[in-house]
Amino acid sequence: MENILEIKSLRKEYDGFILKDISFALPYGYIMGLIGPNGAGKTTTIKSIMNLLRRNSGEIKIFGKDNREHELEIKSRIGFVYDTPTFYEQLSLKQMKTIIAPFYKSWDEGIFQRCMKDFELPLKAKVRTLSRGMHMKFALALALSHHAELIIMDEPTSGLDPVFRRELLDILSALIQDERKSILFSTHVTSDLERIADYITFIHKGELIFSLTRDEVFENYGVVKGGKDLLTEENGGLFAGVRQHRYGIEALTSNLPEARKKFKTGVVIEKATLEDIMFYTGKGGGNV
């Protein structure tokens, strides 16, 4: 499968934070969700992809080309949506479009007008009057109007009400019907990903925990609930994170088939949600 985005051993060091040799790939025509708790390194990864941060080492290829050597060409084929509003609040949407459109050779005014109509965005409205949801839609309209092949969104759904969130996710799902378009978006609202993501990449404390298809995640991850007697040295390797409570334990396993084979009685085994995976991974404590 041809990849639209390939990251190999990406490393970025700050004071007090290191993104440690992250590698993953996103094929054409799919949606990838980048998950992780706050401060995990999601935004650092996305900013490195956009070359807004200078990586210390590693390789980022977009459309098969290095993102630094072919920066302008790559950016002209990417639609980037920030987590916080980055438009001039004193200007109207039409004025914002006037500023942004000339940077894109492939700008399609017809698509822009259609998106504005479909998304119910008034051209004369000032940016400051937009709700967060409308702001996201406008950013998306701009991205679609220059035929962006890769849409990168940093926390697009955070702060949106459930109706707007669902609407945005529907728009994103509809977008990838064109099999040459892909979407990478970071979020900590994991229910969004369970709904639309084809691939899930989980980063925790700057480290890549996994980058798998959604099916692989749900086939392999599970929550084991049972007595404290489960915490043996032999079982330790099976648990990626453990929460102990008064009556027993709840543990995340990344090897669900093996756990099912091993624990037959007195144990409840459930499929893990992405939220479970994030929560228990944060707890750690696999080796007991």
Added chain:
Amino acid sequence: MFSLILKDFMLLRVRMWFQVGFWVFFMVNVSGSGIPFLIISLIMVSIPIGADEKNKTESLLVSLPVKRSTIVIARYLYILVVIALVMAVTYFSSRVLHILSPAQFERVVPFDWLLAPQLFVMFLMSLALPIIFRYGSHLEAGIRVIAVSISVIIGAVILLIVIWDSMGIDIFSIKLVYTSLGMGVVMLISMGISLLIYKRREF
């Protein structure tokens, strides 16, 4: 490049009435001095810089398919365009006022009276822009340092102008050509530094 300069002028339109009012007031009341037009120019150049900071739009600009060097050069060009615009509008409106009411407006604002404050604007922005391109305009400490420096420089210059004016020395006509050339060089150096800084900046 043109889009970026146009963008700055679009942002300027937001406070246009304030600027026009300020301008008219000084044209009518202090038409013999170039100092108010220094303030007008400073307001005009600082509005887009403030807007970028307020709206965090620098991140937007660098995510567009545009070279960082183009963003830097566009900002310097915008300043030069503003300076030229202020000088031209002031000169021609002063001429019109003189024609309409020669008794009240005895003379047209001399060219050197117009140019000197604008050279000063060039100088100030040459100092400020590399810092702004490095830290953004929000860096409180940096801005305080700049604000203090600017206040001191403006105060000193106004004082000197008043003193020299009272002594009948026309300081502007003497070395205006050299000063202009000097300011041009200062601005070029400033732009070079800004280009280096902005290329390495992270967002």
